[in-house]
Amino acid sequence: MVRQPYQKKGTWTPDEDQKLVAYIARYGIWNWNEMPRFAGLQRSGKSCRLRWMNYLRPNIKRGNFTREEEETIIHLQKKLGNRWSAIAARLPHRTDNDIKNFWNTRLKKRVILQNNNSASATTETSSSVEENSSDADSSALLNIPTTADFPEPFAYSNPFSPSGCHQTVEVDNSYSMEENSPDADSLILPNIPTMADFPEPLTYGTAFSSSGCHQTAEIDENYIMGETFVSSENYWEILSFVEQPLMAEGLDCEAVSPNSQLWHSHHELCYDPADDFWVNPLI
DNA sequence: AATGGGTGCAACCGCGATCTT
DNA sequence: GAAGATCGCGGTTGCACCCAT
Numbered sequence: 001m002v003r004q005p006y007q008k009k010g011t012w013t014p015d016e017d018q019k020l021v022a023y024i025a026r027y028g029i030w031n032w033n034e035m036p037r038f039a040g041l042q043r044s045g046k047s048c049r050l051r052w053m054n055y056l057r058p059n060i061k062r063g064n065f066t067r068e069e070e071e072t073i074i075h076l077q078k079k080l081g082n083r084w085s086a087i088a089a090r091l092p093h094r095t096d097n098d099i100k101n102f103w104n105t106r107l108k109k110r111v112i113l114q115n116n117n118s119a120s121a122t123t124e125t126s127s128s129v130e131e132n133s134s135d136a137d138s139s140a141l142l143n144i145p146t147t148a149d150f151p152e153p154f155a156y157s158n159p160f161s162p163s164g165c166h167q168t169v170e171v172d173n174s175y176s177m178e179e180n181s182p183d184a185d186s187l188i189l190p191n192i193p194t195m196a197d198f199p200e201p202l203t204y205g206t207a208f209s210s211s212g213c214h215q216t217a218e219i220d221e222n223y224i225m226g227e228t229f230v231s232s233e234n235y236w237e238i239l240s241f242v243e244q245p246l247m248a249e250g251l252d253c254e255a256v257s258p259n260s261q262l263w264h265s266h267h268e269l270c271y272d273p274a275d276d277f278w279v280n281p282l283i
Numbered sequence: 284a285a286t287g288g289g290t291g292c293a294a295c296c297g298c299g300a301t302c303t304t
Numbered sequence: 305g306a307a308g309a310t311c312g313c314g315g316t317t318g319c320a321c322c323c324a325t
Contacts (some may be wrong), residue, residue, distance in 0.1 A: 014292085047295080
């Protein structure tokens with residue numbers, strides 16, 4: 001494994017975020033360890049992956065957890081234990097790290113408190129139902145969904161295969177919200193990104209088609225990196241993301257031009273002269 | 284205004300699982 | 305089948321922020 005001479009740690013800067021998002025939007029995820037080098041980032045692949053998974057990837061819901069989400073987490077934690085990724089899979093748009101943090105900082109204490117309260121309540125025969133029902137948290141917990149309330153996991157896989165090969169995104173379109181979900185709000189939706197999915201603070205937007213198979217990223221409105229097509233004139237602007245690390249290493253950028261073997265080995269781009277677009281068949 | 288404790292969250296670390304050669 | 309590379313997960317840490325004193 002090739003190691004960077006220096007790998008930055010700590011908080012990510014907006015510039016680093018932009019580089020990573022733009023690179024992934026353009027080329028997909030082909031190898032976390034190699035990617036930072038090509039994206040011009042002095043970060044470990046692990047750090048890049050974490051940043052992408054927990055913050056930058058589309059469709060991440062941030063901010064306060066709803067009551068329903070809290071209930072689901074409490075229920076699933078009780079059922080599954082600290083299997084945060086499994087819990088996150090049942091909470092649309094939430095990351096396992098977010099859920100873990102939320103549990104550790106807030107829910108755990110509350111649950112412990114509730115357990116203590118309920119334990120003491122059982123010893124106090126005088127405690128009334130009315131008193132308990134006045135506790136919003138306790139009453140809400142009565143409506144905890146069971147695993148039977150959740151549909152089978154969608155066959156949704158990361159279109160950016162770790163191996164660099166394109167994985168098909170399969171969404172069970174036959175699944176009917178009305179027919180199968182007792183509560184539309186609790187339906188677990190696949191993480192198919194939509195136009196509004198990229199975080200606001202970024203200076204560019206990224207949009208994804210509803211099929212989930214194709215991706216479109218936009219930079220400055222006109223910067224279309226669609227499915228994944230890039231007009232040839234914009235292509236070379238984007239390429240600067242890739243050239244930076246290569247130039248830093250003294251590599252000839254021409255050697256990794258879209259016509260070179262090296263380039264194709266990493267990016268698999270094809271130029272479509274009919275439409276004046278660069279096409280990445282892997283994405 | 285200074286300071287110390289509590290809290291929330293982003294990020295790191297270690298390790299097991301999985302994949303590739 | 306073995307070894308190395310890579311990925312993904314869960315536990316933990318570090319730091320910024322808030323608030324009470």
